[in-house]
Amino acid sequence: MTSLLEVHDVGKAFGGVYAVREVGLTVAEGELRGVIGPNGAGKSTLFNLISGHLLPDHGTLTYAGRRLERLTPHARAKLGIAIVFQGARLFLGMTALENVMVGAHARTRHGFLSAALRLPAHRREERAIRADALEALDRVGLKDWADRAAEELPLGQQRSLQVARALCARPRLLLLDEPASGLRAAEREALAQLIESLRGEGLTTLLVEHDVAFVARLADRISVLDLGAHIAEGTPAEIRQDERVIAAYLGKEAA
Amino acid sequence: MSDFLQYLVAGLAVGCGFALLASGLVAVHRVTHVVNFAQGMFAVVAGLTAGSLLSAGLPHGAAELLAVLVAGAVGLLVGLIATGKPGTSAQSALIVTLGVGFVAYAVEIMIWGDNPRSHPGLRGSVQIADAYVQKQSFLVIGVTAVVFTLLGLFFTRTYLGKAFTACASNPYAARAVGIDVTRMGLIAFALGGMLGGAAGVLLTPLLPISYNSDVLLITSGFAAAILGGLTRPGLALVGALILGVAESMVAGYLDASYQTVVALLLMLAIMIWQASQRTSLTEEAAR
Numbered sequence: 256m257t258s259l260l261e262v263h264d265v266g267k268a269f270g271g272v273y274a275v276r277e278v279g280l281t282v283a284e285g286e287l288r289g290v291i292g293p294n295g296a297g298k299s300t301l302f303n304l305i306s307g308h309l310l311p312d313h314g315t316l317t318y319a320g321r322r323l324e325r326l327t328p329h330a331r332a333k334l335g336i337a338i339v340f341q342g343a344r345l346f347l348g349m350t351a352l353e354n355v356m357v358g359a360h361a362r363t364r365h366g367f368l369s370a371a372l373r374l375p376a377h378r379r380e381e382r383a384i385r386a387d388a389l390e391a392l393d394r395v396g397l398k399d400w401a402d403r404a405a406e407e408l409p410l411g412q413q414r415s416l417q418v419a420r421a422l423c424a425r426p427r428l429l430l431l432d433e434p435a436s437g438l439r440a441a442e443r444e445a446l447a448q449l450i451e452s453l454r455g456e457g458l459t460t461l462l463v464e465h466d467v468a469f470v471a472r473l474a475d476r477i478s479v480l481d482l483g484a485h486i487a488e489g490t491p492a493e494i495r496q497d498e499r500v501i502a503a504y505l506g507k508e509a510a
Numbered sequence: 511m512s513d514f515l516q517y518l519v520a521g522l523a524v525g526c527g528f529a530l531l532a533s534g535l536v537a538v539h540r541v542t543h544v545v546n547f548a549q550g551m552f553a554v555v556a557g558l559t560a561g562s563l564l565s566a567g568l569p570h571g572a573a574e575l576l577a578v579l580v581a582g583a584v585g586l587l588v589g590l591i592a593t594g595k596p597g598t599s600a601q602s603a604l605i606v607t608l609g610v611g612f613v614a615y616a617v618e619i620m621i622w623g624d625n626p627r628s629h630p631g632l633r634g635s636v637q638i639a640d641a642y643v644q645k646q647s648f649l650v651i652g653v654t655a656v657v658f659t660l661l662g663l664f665f666t667r668t669y670l671g672k673a674f675t676a677c678a679s680n681p682y683a684a685r686a687v688g689i690d691v692t693r694m695g696l697i698a699f700a701l702g703g704m705l706g707g708a709a710g711v712l713l714t715p716l717l718p719i720s721y722n723s724d725v726l727l728i729t730s731g732f733a734a735a736i737l738g739g740l741t742r743p744g745l746a747l748v749g750a751l752i753l754g755v756a757e758s759m760v761a762g763y764l765d766a767s768y769q770t771v772v773a774l775l776l777m778l779a780i781m782i783w784q785a786s787q788r789t790s791l792t793e794e795a796a797r
Contacts, residue, residue, distance in 0.1 A: 332688030344683040346676045357676045361688025
């Protein structure tokens, strides 16, 4: 399989302390890669380095043959990288449907003038986006919430809404940051099924998650971080047996 | 009665000018969260430019349009100075716009001198009942109606309008969906410049302007925009019309020098009222 994302030797320090150092991983096209690690392992830092909200101090990021590490987040989005954040990070003051429609921004060709003048081409595009957005909402089970204000949605639905927004971009790489955190059991199950069905369609996904069982159930392969360093990689079954991983989670004595 | 009608229409026309200016404030604030205190300067630049172009022999229409475009370019420049550097906070940008406004005084005085100037607009007047109303007043009202309709459609109905609003609502997530937040902000500044410019070219035939007219304009425009929380053009229009009529009545029946005082008092009253409506608790809940 060809690789879609290659993270090579990246490092990022805050005030002299490395949050991530010499981390490397290669995600194949169509793969669902999990990234786990205890608190403070550097998962979120790695996630933000890939999304572009942080820039690495050293190392390279290659996506579909292109170097990423100096690109802005919006340039990365235009290359087909979509993000679901840990927090709600929705566009408040807009409806659920509008939130999802904005997600299509990266793949639309809209001119400011044609929008202001409401030219036919613009109206056509807008209709198509609306249809796509409704489909994405349906997919995450939020069809009935389309016209509700985003801030009215319960936390679980807000997370789903972010997933719909990401899907509306028709991404080639989906980044999920702790998507299961704070969700109730039923919501977590629905999310797992959604991620599973997306994998079935061949969407490459990077799942950064605190909940090991959630990742082990879904991921093809898992990368483990501890104290900013990459300590292990393998299938869920291999990771469960890995002594370094057990040590990182349970402490040295248990190993 | 005829006095009243005359003051009313004149007030509505001036109010429409304030509304155009306020809509520029709203456009910039919606996208960037910056309160653009250089907004009044756009109107001054456009008004004075239109006058110069007309005396250079350009026909009506072309001169005004060109002046509005010049104001748009000035808006873009202010945007670049105030928000071009990534990571500039909205508060620092506000101070920058204020500073740019003062620098503009010097430039304006060098080009146009410091005397109030005016240029002819639509000539003639219309008789309604027994009041005579300048045709220019109706032009201002008509243009404002068209601009606000387009602006309203743009922000509420178009998907790009939503992308604009998304920048203000959550810039972090906006970047992640592929929106170039800085560029959107600059477009908003250019739009704000053109809206301010439109206010300038339309108002100059009614009230002569000079380099420091921006104080009156920005005070009134801000008072109007604050009614809509600086985010809603519709409410800004309502505020501007109330203000325009109030100022016109004060100038007509009392004394023109009280105009700005009326604007400031109205702004103060609205802000106190809004503060009493939104306690810190509801602000927190809205997060």
